[in-house]
Amino acid sequence: MTPLMKGFDSEVFDSQAVFRHLLDAMAYPGNITGTGITLACPDRIHPGTGALLLTLMDFETPFWTDLAPDSSEVQWLKFHTGAPVTFDPFDAAFALITDTSPAIDLNRFNPGTVISPDRSTTLVIQTHGMAEGNHLRLTGPGIPSQTGLTFTGIAPDFWEHRTRINQAGPTGIDMLFVHKDRFCALPRTTQTEIS
Amino acid sequence: MYVAVKGGEKAVKHSQRLVTKKRRGDTRVPEISPDQIKHQLGLGLDRVMAEGSLYDETAAAKAIQQAQGDLTEAVFLVRAFRTTLKRFGTSRPVDTTEMTAFRRVSGIYKDIPGGQILGPTYDYTHRLIETGPAPDENGTGPDQPMPSLPDKLPRVMDLLIKQGLISDAPSALSPEPGRETEEDLTRQPLTFPVSRTLRLQALARGDEGFLLGSAYSLQRGFGLDRHPFLGELKVGVATVCFTPPELGFEIRIGRIRLTECVMVSRQDDAHGRAAGFDTGYGLVFGQNERKAMSMSLLDRSLSDTDKNADADTDKAAYPAQDPEFILSHCDSVESSGFVQHLKLPHYVDFQSELVFIRSRGNDQAPTKGEDG
Amino acid sequence: MTVSYNFAYLDEQSKKMIRRAILKALAIPGFQVPFGGREMPLPYGWGTGGIQLTASVIGPDDQLKVIDQGSDDTVNAISIKHFFQKTAGIAITEDTETATLIQTRHRIPETPLKKGQILVFQVPIPEPLQFIEPKRPQTLKMHGYEEYGSMHVKLYEDIARFGRIATAFDYPVRVHHRYLMSPSPIPKYDNPKLHRSPAVLLFGAGREKRIYAIPPYTDVVSLDFEDYPFELEHWEGACAVCGSTQSFLDEIITDDNGTRVLICSDTEFCRKNAGSSQP
Numbered sequence: 069m070t071p072l073m074k075g076f077d078s079e080v081f082d083s084q085a086v087f088r089h090l091l092d093a094m095a096y097p098g099n100i101t102g103t104g105i106t107l108a109c110p111d112r113i114h115p116g117t118g119a120l121l122l123t124l125m126d127f128e129t130p131f132w133t134d135l136a137p138d139s140s141e142v143q144w145l146k147f148h149t150g151a152p153v154t155f156d157p158f159d160a161a162f163a164l165i166t167d168t169s170p171a172i173d174l175n176r177f178n179p180g181t182v183i184s185p186d187r188s189t190t191l192v193i194q195t196h197g198m199a200e201g202n203h204l205r206l207t208g209p210g211i212p213s214q215t216g217l218t219f220t221g222i223a224p225d226f227w228e229h230r231t232r233i234n235q236a237g238p239t240g241i242d243m244l245f246v247h248k249d250r251f252c253a254l255p256r257t258t259q260t261e262i263s
Numbered sequence: 264m265y266v267a268v269k270g271g272e273k274a275v276k277h278s279q280r281l282v283t284k285k286r287r288g289d290t291r292v293p294e295i296s297p298d299q300i301k302h303q304l305g306l307g308l309d310r311v312m313a314e315g316s317l318y319d320e321t322a323a324a325k326a327i328q329q330a331q332g333d334l335t336e337a338v339f340l341v342r343a344f345r346t347t348l349k350r351f352g353t354s355r356p357v358d359t360t361e362m363t364a365f366r367r368v369s370g371i372y373k374d375i376p377g378g379q380i381l382g383p384t385y386d387y388t389h390r391l392i393e394t395g396p397a398p399d400e401n402g403t404g405p406d407q408p409m410p411s412l413p414d415k416l417p418r419v420m421d422l423l424i425k426q427g428l429i430s431d432a433p434s435a436l437s438p439e440p441g442r443e444t445e446e447d448l449t450r451q452p453l454t455f456p457v458s459r460t461l462r463l464q465a466l467a468r469g470d471e472g473f474l475l476g477s478a479y480s481l482q483r484g485f486g487l488d489r490h491p492f493l494g495e496l497k498v499g500v501a502t503v504c505f506t507p508p509e510l511g512f513e514i515r516i517g518r519i520r521l522t523e524c525v526m527v528s529r530q531d532d533a534h535g536r537a538a539g540f541d542t543g544y545g546l547v548f549g550q551n552e553r554k555a556m557s558m559s560l561l562d563r564s565l566s567d568t569d570k571n572a573d574a575d576t577d578k579a580a581y582p583a584q585d586p587e588f589i590l591s592h593c594d595s596v597e598s599s600g601f602v603q604h605l606k607l608p609h610y611v612d613f614q615s616e617l618v619f620i621r622s623r624g625n626d627q628a629p630t631k632g633e634d635g
Numbered sequence: 636m637t638v639s640y641n642f643a644y645l646d647e648q649s650k651k652m653i654r655r656a657i658l659k660a661l662a663i664p665g666f667q668v669p670f671g672g673r674e675m676p677l678p679y680g681w682g683t684g685g686i687q688l689t690a691s692v693i694g695p696d697d698q699l700k701v702i703d704q705g706s707d708d709t710v711n712a713i714s715i716k717h718f719f720q721k722t723a724g725i726a727i728t729e730d731t732e733t734a735t736l737i738q739t740r741h742r743i744p745e746t747p748l749k750k751g752q753i754l755v756f757q758v759p760i761p762e763p764l765q766f767i768e769p770k771r772p773q774t775l776k777m778h779g780y781e782e783y784g785s786m787h788v789k790l791y792e793d794i795a796r797f798g799r800i801a802t803a804f805d806y807p808v809r810v811h812h813r814y815l816m817s818p819s820p821i822p823k824y825d826n827p828k829l830h831r832s833p834a835v836l837l838f839g840a841g842r843e844k845r846i847y848a849i850p851p852y853t854d855v856v857s858l859d860f861e862d863y864p865f866e867l868e869h870w871e872g873a874c875a876v877c878g879s880t881q882s883f884l885d886e887i888i889t890d891d892n893g894t895r896v897l898i899c900s901d902t903e904f905c906r907k908n909a910g911s912s913q914p
Contacts (some may be wrong), residue, residue, distance in 0.1 A: 079643045085695045087654050091692065092751065095835045095850050124658075125652050126644045161655075182779040186659040186668045208666050209811055209853040212833075238813060242662045255662035257811065257850075275717075330895040344675040347640060450671045451846035452653075455772050589768055597679045597842050604759065605679030607711050611704045611900055613743045614804035614885050615822040619869040623797070 073108060075148035078132045079204055082107070088124040093244070093253040098206045098215040100198060100252045110141045112166050114194050116246040118145075121192065125149035125162055132160035132189075141166075157189065168221045174229050179239040181245055188256075191243045196221030200249050208258040215263075217252065219245065227260050286331050297324035309520065310334055313593060315341025316449070316468040317348075317549050318519050323631060326618035335470070335595050339471075342596050346449075355513065359523050359546075360421075363412050364499035366534020368417050372490045377416040382498065384552075403419065412499075420525045430539035450473045457589050462565060462590060466558045467475045467547055469593030477583040477593075478557035484563050486581040487528070494525035494542065498550045524546045524555035527562055541567070561589060643690040643723040649673050653691040653846070653881035657837060660848035665810030666778070667761050672844035683841025684717055685738050685757035690838075691718065692753060692872065693736060697873040699725050705742035705883065705900035712740070729903045741804075743825040745882045748834035750851065756819040761840035763807045764815040783815050786858065794863050803868070809856045818855075819820055824868050824883045829855040838902045876911035 076082035085103065085104035093101050102116075109118035112135060125131060136142050137153050144258040152159050157176040165172060172193070180188035199235070201218030204227065234240035238257025268356040301308055301324045305337055311323040311499065315338045330336035362426065365401045366382030371373050381387070404527040423429050443590040458467075501521050506513045544565025545555035550634040561583060579585035592598060641647070644816035649671075673682040693699065699719055703712040703857060707729040719725045726736050731746040738755040748754060766776045767785050774791040777783065786807060792803040810816045818829055819838060829836065829849060836849040859865040873880045875887075875896040882904060883897060884897040899905035 079647055080675060080892075081695065083641075083647065088692065088694060091654075091657065091753075091835065092660075095659050096750075115732040124651065124655060126648055127820075128652065129655070162787070183775050185663050186656070188659075190658070212852045238663050238666060242658070255850075257662065257664065271706075271713045275710055275713045292734045333879075339678065341758060342674040346674040347644070347646065349646065433795070438667050452671060454669065571672075587772075590769075596674060599758070600679030600681060600840055603678060607681060607740075608704045608709050609741070609820075611822055611887050612804040612820050612885065612901075614883075614900070615868060617886060618870070619803045 072136065072147055073110060073196075073247040075144075076105070077106065080121075082124045084118045090120060090123065090244075090253070093217055093251060094242075094255060094263065095209045095210050097254050098200075098217055098252060100151055100200060100250050102240040102250055104242075106249075110144050112139075113141050113144070114143055114246050116251045117166075117192055117194055119162065119249075120149075120244060120246070121145055121162065122148050122253065122260065124190075125151040127151065130154040130159050131159035131162050131164070132157040132206060133158075133164040135164070149244075160189050163189050166194045168195065172226055172229075173224060174233045176243060177241050178187060179241055182239065185238040187238070188239065189241060191241055193222070193243060193245050195219050195245050195247050198250075198252065205261045205263055206254070206258050207261075208255075210255075211258070224262060227262055230254075231260065286329065290444070291362070295328065298330055299319060300324040300327050305551060307332070307334055309551055310343055310471060310554070311337045313548040313551050313554060314338040314468055314470060315345060316548075317341050317345040318517075319344075335599055336627075339596050339599070347580045352505060352507065354503050355505060357501045357519075357521070359497065359501065360418055360523070361415055362497065362499035362501040362521065362523075363414050363499050364416055365412055366498040366630045367416060367495065368494065369495045371494055371590045372419070375419055375495075376422070377413055382414075388586060390399060416497070418525070420542065422492065423527065428539050430536055430541055453590055457564065457586055457590060459562075461557075462586065463544065463546070463562060466545070466561060469558070469590075470595035470598070471554045471557070473595070473598070474557040475553055477589055478560040480581065481564050481583045483562055486584045487560075489529060489558060491528040491543075491563065492555070494553060494558065496522070496524045498522045498552065520549050522549065522551050524552070524554040524559045526556070526559040526565060534571045565589060640722055641894030643693055643719065644675070645673060645687065645690045647806065649687075650691040653687055656846045657688065657691065660837070660846050661788060661850050663814075663851055665808075665816040665847060666851050667840075667847045671845050672841050674878060675841065677714065677718065679842035680759060682738070682740060684839030684843075684846070685740070685755045685841075686715060686718065688837050688840075688846065689738050689754045690723075690734065691908040692755070693719065693722075693723055693809040694726070694878045697725060698728045698730075698733055700728050700731065700737045701739075702737065702742060702744070702901075702903075704885075705744075707904045715881060721814060724805065725906040731903055741822075742883070742900060743744050743821060743912040745827045745899070745901045746907075748780070748832055750833040754832075754834050754836050756821075756836070756838045758817065758819045758838045758840040758845075758863065760805075760839065761817055761843050761845045763805075763815050773785055778814060781813070783809075786815060787860075790912075791860070794860070800859065800863060800865075802810050806865075809843055809858065811853050812856075815858075816847065817851075817856075822868065823857065823865070826855070826857045826865070827867070831855070847898050856894075863893040870897055874905060874908075877905045879908050882908075 082105045089104050093099055102118040105114050105119060107115050107119050109115050131151040131153050132154050133142060142153060157163050158178045163177055177189035177191060180186060197220035199218050202216040203218040205214055205216050207214045236255040242255045244251055244253050301320050307327060308320060308323045311327060311334055314317050315323060322344055326337035326340035329340060364380060366384060367380040371580060446460045448461055499519050502515050503519055504513050504516050505516045523539040526543040527540040530539055541563060543559040545558030547555045564584050565586045568579045568586060582588045652671055660668045673687060675686055677683055677686060701712045701716045703709040716727050720727060729795045731744040736753050740757040761891055762774055764777055766790060768774050790800050795798065804822045805817055805820040808816050808818055808826060810880055816827060831852050833851050835851055838847045857865040870884045874884055877899060879899055883900045885900045886895045887898055888895050
């Protein structure tokens with residue numbers, strides 16, 4: 069077995085730096101940003117993903133991923149966060165999808181309840197690429213009028229599915245999209261339209 | 264023109280200096296030490312550890328000294344210290360049958376296995392302020408050999424269970440199965456309906472005065488319709504054991520003073536249940552009998568509400584039957600903070616009210632112009 | 636007993652928990668997210684919710700401004716600034732424009748906020764329905780099913796009695812056309828500043844253990860009626876120091892007869908304004 073890779077250089081300051089970028093991303097949906105730190109991650113985990121999950125997860129956050137539970141990636145995440153791995157995505161506070169080629173079934177994740185819409189799964193999706201663009205038009209809180217994004221590797225019907233999951237509100241699934249060391253956020257309130 | 268909104272920084276510094284000086288008092292009088300507090304103000308220390316929910320005699324003694332004996336303020340100091348401590352695991356629940364008891368009384372049986380132990384208590388003293396010499400000089404005499412204390416005492420509660428007299432036996436003393444460790448009031452907010460585990464946690468760290476008054480209201484008919492009985496009140500020293508995951512075997516990490524109380528009250532046969540006695544439970548750090556008894560009376564009345572009304576707090580007729588009313592208001596750090604925050608400036612809100620009242624035509628004093 | 640405290644006092648696990656709550660709060664505008672509030676070395680009711688938010692957000696590059704009643708120099712603002720200087724060695728500023736993080740009690744600065752700035756509100760009672768329905772299980776349901784009729788009834792009773800809505804501060808708002816929210820005890824004068832603000836607005840209630848947020852550019856509507864629209868306080872007169880008529884004015888009593896002058900509540904705004912109008 070290969071030795072376990074290290075995590076943050078400084079738990080205090082790296083996680084704070086990443087969180088501030090994440091706070092900005094969540095507050096201004098569609099803004100693509102870096103994480104503010106450098107972090108080497110195991111193969112199938114993008115540096116952006118690693119930074120976000122190490123910042124957010126701990127023993128209180130059940131975690132689901134499409135990676136094998138015994139993979140070095142999952143071992144690394146478990147070691148550095150203490151998050152318990154769950155086999156039911158509905159129980160997950162955080163879920164990581166590394167492979168977007170199979171259709172993503174959003175019904176498997178927890179949208180919270182009308183009384184506790186915060187008890188929902190936050191989804192982290194690794195993409196093949198993303199850029200500011202006009203493929204996907206975004207409106208909603210955090211966006212002055214509208215903004216646009218272009219994703220590579222995400223099926224068009226994913227966006228319709230996402231709309232259906234979130235339209236009832238206040239329940240829904242908040243999503244973070246990562247490509248390499250950059251990411252953006254689409255909380256449940258962000259409405260998308262394909263142009 | 265002078266405006267009295269500057270100078271806060273300087274004023275705060277002065278105030279901090281003054282309170283330090285006040286705390287020390289007249290320097291011709293020798294300063295007390297935390298050790299003296301620990302050994303001579305032990306019951307105050309116990310209260311601070313209980314409400315501070317931290318068993319640390321040194322921290323509690325220093326807090327009492329720093330707070331000039333204001334125990335609620337000392338509790339706050341201990342809590343703020345506690346919150347910074349790293350949590351490294353959960354101990355095995357203390358087995359209270361294995362406490363070394365130095366005090367144990369029951370109000371329901373004349374004689375109980377193991378006997379009644381009066382121990383150190385003010386219960387049978389006459390409350391006369393002593394005018395003679397201090398206790399250490401007035402001839403308590405050479406230490407009498409103390410009778411040895413029992414290391415193991417059956418619980419009166421268990422005797423009642425064995426006789427089939429307890430109507431709510433399964434949940435009476437043990438937390439709900441599987442919930443022993445997952446719920447922790449110091450890491451999660453109270454939500455309603457609340458589990459018994461969290462309820463007991465909240466009561467155990469609750470303000471003694473609030474719990475006492477609330478329990479008293481029950482006794483006066485604001486929630487109880489019959490007399491409760493003291494099943495057992497026990498004060499003693501228990502061993503705390505912990506299994507560090509990296510060791511894999513159990514170690515003893517310390518001995519703590521505890522007060523345990525079980526109250527029983529008659530429960531008639533109704534709702535498909537047999538007649539028997541229902542219980543209420545109290546467990547508190549240190550020797551805190553008043554608190555443990557109040558706690559067990561409230562545990563009883565709050566679980567009644569839960570049982571009879573599916574935790575619908577609307578069904579509670581009196582405050583001491585309402586879990587949300589009792590548990591949301593019993594914490595001295597929360598209530599003391601919020602009541603006293605009224606000392607903070609509220610100029611802006613008051614101004615908004617003034618504007619409204621003046622707009623109602625109540626304006627008698629002149630306003631000076633800009634050049635005033 | 637030796638004590639060494641973490642950066643910004645809170646331990647990393649507590650910060651993580653609070654950070655997760657902040658993100659949920661931004662994702663569900665106006666919804667009160669319950670969180671495992673920690674005991675702070677300042678009393679409940681004195682800003683512990685705001686302090687926990689600030690402690691979880693703040694970093695070494697931040698410029699922190701703390702105000703209470705609009706002033707940088709009131710006792711509680713001083714105390715909170717000392718706390719962060721001591722535990723995080725953070726740079727303090729009074730300048731609203733250059734501050735990256737502003738913690739406030741009861742006011743929103745007069746100087747307009749900018750994109751990227753974070754305003755942290757200290758909240759005593761986060762539940763806008765608290766005085767209509769004190770029981771938490773009930774208010775949770777009212778928010779869940781958008782049952783806000785009782786709040787409209789309360790405001791309408793004001794109109795029946797006074798001919799207008801009598802709430803002067805902590806005036807309830809609807810956020811993103813969904814949740815009813817307490818803006819904290821800011822004067823209603825400040826309510827319009829919440830609407831589509833470019834800044835991130837975070838609200839922390841320490842004693843009640845709840846966090847909520849208004850994301851930037853989000854619709855925030857003060858409750859009113861078509862025939863009785865929301866209206867702001869106004870003053871007959873101007874600030875006695877800077878002459879402003881465009882800011883919230885406090886009355887200062889100057890003699891035993893109750894003679895009073897008006898002065899800006901926002902001290903930093905007042906000082907700047909005085910400097911520019913009377914060079």
